[in-house]
Amino acid sequence: MFRSMRRTKQILSSSECVAILERGTSGVLAVLGDDGYPYTIPLNYTYSEHKLFFHSAKTGHKIDAILANQKVSFCVIDQDLIVPEEYTSYFRSVIAFGKARILNTAPEIRTALELLTMKYSSSQTEEHRNHAIEKDFKAVCIVEVSIEVLSGKEAIELVRMKNRH
Numbered sequence: 001m002f003r004s005m006r007r008t009k010q011i012l013s014s015s016e017c018v019a020i021l022e023r024g025t026s027g028v029l030a031v032l033g034d035d036g037y038p039y040t041i042p043l044n045y046t047y048s049e050h051k052l053f054f055h056s057a058k059t060g061h062k063i064d065a066i067l068a069n070q071k072v073s074f075c076v077i078d079q080d081l082i083v084p085e086e087y088t089s090y091f092r093s094v095i096a097f098g099k100a101r102i103l104n105t106a107p108e109i110r111t112a113l114e115l116l117t118m119k120y121s122s123s124q125t126e127e128h129r130n131h132a133i134e135k136d137f138k139a140v141c142i143v144e145v146s147i148e149v150l151s152g153k154e155a156i157e158l159v160r161m162k163n164r165h
Helices: 014-023 061-068 106-121 126-136 156-164
Strands: 026-032 038-044 046-048 051-056 071-083 088-102 141-154
Touching: 014 046, 014 071, 014 088, 014 141, 026 061, 038 051, 038 061, 046 106, 051 106, 061 088, 061 141, 071 141, 088 156, 106 126, 106 141
Parallel strands: none
Antiparallel strands: 026 038, 026 071, 046 051, 051 141, 071 088, 088 141
């Protein structure tokens, strides 16, 4: 179903992939858009228990695409250091493939919003975060992506650096 990575030395372990998802703050969601064209959307997200969560308006291209086809991919670039003298970049990234669904019960929406506010506004008090959740609760749409396949890759130069240590 999913292709194997050709450059096996550059594959990241599952734990490294999860660490990238946990520390990342933005990624790019890919869906099957209008007229069969891919549609990609940069967005903020949070990761928990092999799932990604992000918020959205209740209507729009992204939501229409998810409702039409729940299969998505999501990419997070952890590092992209351009090294001009080597004509390359020292990159590290993760791609998740999974199925998206729009959350529709208040408890699951609240849980996802708590995860998101904690990730992006942990310096705020719990009272302040709860107020923000309540303020926008009825207007927000939350999408959950259940990850089926998670893969990561890094530049061979980064692999070599790890092996030296």
